[in-house]
Amino acid sequence: MRILILGGDGYLGWPTAMRFSARGHEVAVVDNFARRRWHLEQSTDSLTPILPLADRIEAWRELSGKTIECRIGSVEDGEFLDEVVAEFLPEVVVHYGQQPSAPYSMRSRQTAVETQRTNVLGTLNLLFSMQTYVPDAHLIKLGTMGEYGTPNIDIEEGYIEIEHNGRSDTLPFPKLPGSLYHCSKVHDSTNIHFATRIWGLRATDLNQGVVYGIETDETALDPRLATRFDYDETFGTVLNRFCVQAVVGHPLTVYGGGGQTRGYLNIKDTLRCVELAALNPAERGEFRVFNQFTEQFSVSEIAQLVQGCGAELGYDIEVETYPNPRVELEQHYYNASNQKLLDLGLEPHPLGEELVHSLIGAIETHKDRVIFRAITPRTKWNPGELEGGALSVGQKT
Amino acid sequence: MRILILGGDGYLGWPTAMRFSARGHEVAVVDNFARRRWHLEQSTDSLTPILPLADRIEAWRELSGKTIECRIGSVEDGEFLDEVVAEFLPEVVVHYGQQPSAPYSMRSRQTAVETQRTNVLGTLNLLFSMQTYVPDAHLIKLGTMGEYGTPNIDIEEGYIEIEHNGRSDTLPFPKLPGSLYHCSKVHDSTNIHFATRIWGLRATDLNQGVVYGIETDETALDPRLATRFDYDETFGTVLNRFCVQAVVGHPLTVYGGGGQTRGYLNIKDTLRCVELAALNPAERGEFRVFNQFTEQFSVSEIAQLVQGCGAELGYDIEVETYPNPRVELEQHYYNASNQKLLDLGLEPHPLGEELVHSLIGAIETHKDRVIFRAITPRTKWNPGELEGGALSVGQKT
Numbered sequence: 001m002r003i004l005i006l007g008g009d010g011y012l013g014w015p016t017a018m019r020f021s022a023r024g025h026e027v028a029v030v031d032n033f034a035r036r037r038w039h040l041e042q043s044t045d046s047l048t049p050i051l052p053l054a055d056r057i058e059a060w061r062e063l064s065g066k067t068i069e070c071r072i073g074s075v076e077d078g079e080f081l082d083e084v085v086a087e088f089l090p091e092v093v094v095h096y097g098q099q100p101s102a103p104y105s106m107r108s109r110q111t112a113v114e115t116q117r118t119n120v121l122g123t124l125n126l127l128f129s130m131q132t133y134v135p136d137a138h139l140i141k142l143g144t145m146g147e148y149g150t151p152n153i154d155i156e157e158g159y160i161e162i163e164h165n166g167r168s169d170t171l172p173f174p175k176l177p178g179s180l181y182h183c184s185k186v187h188d189s190t191n192i193h194f195a196t197r198i199w200g201l202r203a204t205d206l207n208q209g210v211v212y213g214i215e216t217d218e219t220a221l222d223p224r225l226a227t228r229f230d231y232d233e234t235f236g237t238v239l240n241r242f243c244v245q246a247v248v249g250h251p252l253t254v255y256g257g258g259g260q261t262r263g264y265l266n267i268k269d270t271l272r273c274v275e276l277a278a279l280n281p282a283e284r285g286e287f288r289v290f291n292q293f294t295e296q297f298s299v300s301e302i303a304q305l306v307q308g309c310g311a312e313l314g315y316d317i318e319v320e321t322y323p324n325p326r327v328e329l330e331q332h333y334y335n336a337s338n339q340k341l342l343d344l345g346l347e348p349h350p351l352g353e354e355l356v357h358s359l360i361g362a363i364e365t366h367k368d369r370v371i372f373r374a375i376t377p378r379t380k381w382n383p384g385e386l387e388g389g390a391l392s393v394g395q396k397t
Numbered sequence: 398m399r400i401l402i403l404g405g406d407g408y409l410g411w412p413t414a415m416r417f418s419a420r421g422h423e424v425a426v427v428d429n430f431a432r433r434r435w436h437l438e439q440s441t442d443s444l445t446p447i448l449p450l451a452d453r454i455e456a457w458r459e460l461s462g463k464t465i466e467c468r469i470g471s472v473e474d475g476e477f478l479d480e481v482v483a484e485f486l487p488e489v490v491v492h493y494g495q496q497p498s499a500p501y502s503m504r505s506r507q508t509a510v511e512t513q514r515t516n517v518l519g520t521l522n523l524l525f526s527m528q529t530y531v532p533d534a535h536l537i538k539l540g541t542m543g544e545y546g547t548p549n550i551d552i553e554e555g556y557i558e559i560e561h562n563g564r565s566d567t568l569p570f571p572k573l574p575g576s577l578y579h580c581s582k583v584h585d586s587t588n589i590h591f592a593t594r595i596w597g598l599r600a601t602d603l604n605q606g607v608v609y610g611i612e613t614d615e616t617a618l619d620p621r622l623a624t625r626f627d628y629d630e631t632f633g634t635v636l637n638r639f640c641v642q643a644v645v646g647h648p649l650t651v652y653g654g655g656g657q658t659r660g661y662l663n664i665k666d667t668l669r670c671v672e673l674a675a676l677n678p679a680e681r682g683e684f685r686v687f688n689q690f691t692e693q694f695s696v697s698e699i700a701q702l703v704q705g706c707g708a709e710l711g712y713d714i715e716v717e718t719y720p721n722p723r724v725e726l727e728q729h730y731y732n733a734s735n736q737k738l739l740d741l742g743l744e745p746h747p748l749g750e751e752l753v754h755s756l757i758g759a760i761e762t763h764k765d766r767v768i769f770r771a772i773t774p775r776t777k778w779n780p781g782e783l784e785g786g787a788l789s790v791g792q793k794t
Contacts, residue, residue: 078506078507078510109475109521109522109525110475112521112525113475113518113521113522116517116518116521116588117514117518120513120517120584121510121513121514124506124509124510124513124577125506125510128506128509151566151568152564152565152566153559153560153561153562153564153565153566153568154561154562154564156561160559160561160571162550162557162559162571163550163560164550164551164553164557165550165551167549167550167551167730168549168550169548169549169550171548171550171571171573172571172572172573173571174557174559174568174569174570174571175569175587176568176569176594177587177591179591180521180588180591183584183587183588183591186584186587187517187580187583187584187587190572190574190580190583190584191513191577191580194574194576194577194580197573197724198724198778198779199779200779327594327595333564381595382595382596382597
C-alpha cells in the first residue's frame with residue numbers, strides 16, 4: 001500500500017514509517033519539525049539522541065535497502081498538503097501531525113490557540129485534500145482516550161446506544177475532554193465524523209491510551225534509528241517520566257491522590273494497532289472508532305511498579321505527591337472497552353517488570369542527557385485563584 | 398449591567414444592543430464587519446438598507462438619548478479582545494461574533510477553514526480574556542439547534558442522563574452537526590464547557606432554532622435603526638427567504654422532500670431569550686444550555702404557510718422542489734425540548750398569518766433591492782460524485 005504518514009519525525013511517526021517500510025509498503029513522511037522546535041523553545045530535548053530526519057531516512061535506506069519519501073511542510077498549509085496528496089496519491093493516511101501535549105495546550109492563550117489551530121485546521125485541510133484527490137483512501141487518525149474523560153459509566157468505542165423516552169439511537173459517545181489539547185481532539189473527531197457522513201470518506205479514529213516504551217523492532221536495529229523519548233513535564237508520558245526519574249534519583253512525580261486511572265499501551269502495540277487498522281480499512285462513509293489501549297492502571301499503581309522494579313535494580317526511589325497541576329478527579333470510576341482491536345488480532349504486550357527493567361536499562365545509557373529542570377510540573381490548568389473550578393468537573397455518584 | 402456584544406453590527410447583534418441600551422444597561426459593541434465584507438465578496442446585500450455602524454449608533458443616541466460604545470476589531474485578535482474586555486469590564490458578554498452560515502462553510506476549503514478559525518479560535522480568545530480580566534462575568538453564547546442534528550430520540554437541553562450497564566451519568570447530549578459551520582458550534586460548546594469546568598467561568602449556550610422576522614421594538618422606531626435582512630442562499634434563513642421569494646415571484650425553494658423539521662422563533666423572542674439569560678445568570682462553573690426556539694415546523698409547512706398568506710395578499714406563489722444541495726435526512730423524527738426558557742418567563746410570539754403578512758409588507762417596501770441571482774441554491778454539501786455519502790447520515794429506525 002501507499003502510506004502517507006503525517007508527523008513522520010515523531011515518537012510514534014518515525015517507528016510507524018519504518019515498520020510499514022519494512023513490510024514492503026511505499027511510505028512517505030511529512031513533518032514540519034514542530035516538536036523539535038517546541039523543545040528548542042523550552043530548552044529541553046529528547047532523552048535519546050536522534051538524527052535529523054534526512055539522516056534517519058538515509059540510515060534506514062542503508063540498513064534496509066528501502067526508501068522512505070519525505071516532504072517538509074505543515075498540515076496547516078492547505079496548498080502544501082494538496083500537493084503532497086495529489087503527488088503521492090496515498091491509499092492510507094496516518095495522521096500524527098499534531099500538537100500532542102495537554103500541558104503545552106494549557107500554558108497560555110498563545111499555546112492554546114496554536115494547539116487548536118494546528119490540530120483542528122490541520123485535520124480540516126487534510127479532509128479537503130483527501131476528498132479532492134483520494135476520496136477512496138483510508139484516514140487513520142490518532143485520537144485519545146482523554147476525549148472521553150472519566151464519566152461515571154462504562155466507556156464504549158466511539159458510540160453508545162441510548163434509550164430515551166421509549167426510543168433509541170446509536171450516537172457518538174459523549175465527551176468530557178480534560179485539556180484544551182483534548183478538546184482539539186474532540187473537535188477533530190466531530191469534523192472527521194462529518195466528512196465520512198457527508199463526503200463518504202473512510203476513517204478510523206484510534207483513541208489511544210498513554211503510550212510507554214522506547215523500542216520497536218526497527219529502532220532496535222541501530223542507534224541511528226532511535227525514536228525520540230520525552231520525559232519532560234510537557235511532552236513526557238507518565239511511565240516514561242517515572243522511569244527517567246527513577247534513574248536520576250528524582251522522586252516520582254505523582255500528581256495529587258494518584259487514583260487517576262487511564263488506559264495504557266506499549267509503543268510496540270501502538271504500531272501493531274495502526275497496522276491492523278490499515279490492513280482492515282473502514283468502509284466508505286464509515287467513521288470507525290477503536291479504543292487503543294491494552295490495560296488500565298492508576299497513577300499510583302504505575303508508581304508502585306516503577307518503585308518495585310527500581311528497588312530490584314538497586315535504586316532507592318521515593319514517591320512524592322505533588323499538588324495536582326491539572327483539574328481532574330483523583331478518585332473515579334473507570335472502565336473502558338477495548339475489544340475491537342483485539343478482535344482484529346492484537347496480541348498485547350502486557351506491562352510488567354521485564355518491560356520496566358529494559359526501559360530503565362535503555363534510559364541508563366543516556367542518563368547524562370537528563371535535564372533536571374524539565375521534570376517538575378509547572379503548567380497549571382487553573383492559574384487563577386478559582387480552585388472552585390475543580391468542583392464542577394464532576395462524576396455524580 | 399455592563400453588556401459587551403460581539404458581532405454588534407449584525408442581524409441579531411444590533412437589535413440586541415438597542416434593546417439592552419433602551420432598558421438602561423451600559424452597552425458596548427464590537428464588530429469587524431465580516432458580514433458586510435462577505436456580502437461584498439458575493440455581490441449581495443441586505444434587503445433592508447442599513448446605515449454604517451457609527452451612523453446607526455448616532456441615530457440611536459439622537460432618538461433615545463443613550464450611548465452605545467463601539468470598538469472595531471476581530472475576535473480572532475486576542476490582544477484586541479483583551480484590551481476591549483480589560484477596558485469595558487463587562488458583566489455580561491453576548492457573543493454573536495461568528496461566521497453564521499452553513500452554506501458559506503461548505504463552499505470551499507478556504508471558507509471552511511475561515512469559518513472554523515473565526516468561530517473556534519475567536520471563542521477561545523474570548524474565554525482567555527474573560528478568565529484573565531472578568532472571571533465572574535457571564536458569557537452568553539449563541540449556539541444552534543443544528544448541533545444536535547436529527548437523532549432518533551428526543552433532543553434534551555444540552556445534557557442527557559444515560560443509563561448504561563447498571564450505572565448512570567448526566568453527560569453532554571451527543572451531537573450530529575450538519576455542516577462545517579455547525580461543527581464549529583459543536584467545537585465552541587466543547588471549549589466553553591471545558592472553561593466552565595476548569596476555570597469556573599459562567600456560561601449560557603443558547604442553542605437557537607431558525608430565526609425569522611425583520612422588526613423589533615427598537616428597529617421599528619426609525620428606518621435608520623433597521624437591522625439587516627438577508628434572503629440570499631448563503632445568509633438567509635428559510636422563512637425570510639420564502640417571503641422574499643413570494644414578493645418577487647420566485648418559486649419557493651424547497652430543498653428535496655421538504656420534511657426537514659427544525660425549531661423556529663421570532664427575532665423578538667431571540668432578544669427576549671438573551672435578556673432572560675442575562676437577567677438570570679449561570680452559576681460559577683456552570684455551562685448552562687437552553688434550546689432557544691418556540692415552535693417546530695417542517696420546510697413544507699413553512700412553504701404552505703407562505704403560499705397561503707401570499708394568496709390572501711394576491712400573490713400567486715409556486716412551490717418548487719430543488720435537488721437538495723445539503724446532505725441531510727428529508728424525513729425524520731424530531732422532538733426537541735425547549736422548556737427552560739419558558740420556565741424563565743419567555744412568552745412566545747407564535748408564527749401565524751399575521752406575522753407573515755407583516756413580514757411580506759415590510760419586504761414589499763424594499764422589493765426593488767432584491768438581487769435575483771442570490772436566491773437559487775448553489776453551494777453543494779457534496780460537490781463530488783459521492784452521493785453515497787448521504788447514505789450514512791443516518792437515523793436508524
